[in-house]
Amino acid sequence: MSTVNYTEIIFKIKEEYIKYTRVNEDGSVHFTLEMPVAEQVCPHCGASTRKSKGKRPRDVKFGAIQHHTVTATYLQRRYKCQECNHTFIEKNPFVSRYLRLSKTNMEYLFRQLGEKGSFTEMAKRSDVSVSTVIRYCSKLAIPKPAQLPTVLGIDEYKGNADGQIYQVIITDLRNHSVVDILPKRDTRALIQYFKTFS
Template identity: 90%
Template sequence: MSNVNYTEIVFKIKEEHIKYIKVNEDGSIHYTLEMPVAEQVCPHCGASTRKSKGKRPRDVKFGAAQHHKVTATYLQRRYKCQECNHTFIEKNPFVCRYLRLSKTNMEYLFRQLGEKGSYTEMAKRSGVSVSTAIRYCSKLAIAKPTQLPTVLGIDEYKGNAEGQMYQVIITDLNNHSIVDILPKRDTRALIQYFRTFTKEAREQVKYIVMDMSPLFRLVMQTVFPHAHIVADRYHVCRLVDWALERVRKREQKRLVAHSRTLKYNRRVLMKNPGKLTESERIKLLEILRISDDLRRAYGLRLAFRKIFKIYSIPNIERYIQ
């Protein structure tokens, strides 16, 4: 009885609908489901009927329980209307028409979209294939937003939507939420998308945070001429790291006697000084002793990163001066 109660809570299968239960050697559970004859309303003429015209078996995937697959054979009943002679299938709480994935399993699959994880993990937890998980999730249609945030973030990421290599993600940086995801990273497509918003909605955007992409900058300046464009911290710091790396490579070629030391200790230069081990700290001091230019570049890198710990514009200006 406890098994039936558990099944009713998790899979919405009532006890009176279970005809047989089979537990396989691998622990998987298979149900044979059948609904009793009941009064039905004809979808064609609206007349009531109880005349049954046979049953047709349907395979249903209910997912997994305690890491064991749960499947069922649903004996779906057909009815015949005695007024218009049309036949139709009975309504059921298990599965939608033409599908094999149960309603409860489909709901569980969609709920997982709000969690972190890949399609492979979602499919494994739901007891379906990866292609099935992707196919069902791709049917979801997310409504386009009607408003734009005050602080808008835009960035690209590598994907494969609609045959494109890169997609664009638009975020609300105040609320740390996703506004929309666009399938194409294309100047014309981005401008057309943002121009679908009203002028009032676009004027609400005061700040735009992005990388230093010329494509994004052209789009933002065209569509949001009054918004302030801010380069995000990661890409700015990356430019400084690249500058330090260029100095290291130059010194590696110039100081032939120390080229091996400079070549194999790049990670020490890029690592946060507070996280260096004792041996790494010794290597860093040796590298900085070898080259005056590298020591000066390393000091400028540390000084630049300190700016991000100062949140007052006047203090930042004094620090830079």
């Protein structure tokens, strides 16, 4: 099986976006990605344009597959709106603005929050440092649910909020989703939390 086949399925990188592929001796893979010129909608005025204004390289971390890291240099194209003269970056399926983790890698990282595991393991699987995992996870605000699911999962969760080593993760077992993460795992904190629901 070629690298490209599962690259598209797992990392959502289409074959036609790959300019170069480099497979290193340690098995890690590095892509050079570029998207073709396509019609873009100006985010400032809504006009359409195809006027490309050059490309800028961005480093993207896609995570790891079978312990081999997958990284990319994404040559992100800029466009110039001919109506309002603003320049803007193209829309892309790989990475969000200002971030270095690919979209699929972020999804993967957050999916791991529902599983038991340490930040160290999460970091390893996503090919980032532990501090990056913590930084991304702390950005993730889980809104307090309006009501609790019928079947609740309560488990300890290894984190570092509020100076506590263990937090409590509350999950919806039927839908396999995270309901909330509570900073303390003592009984009183749990009772206080559940008291807020009718």
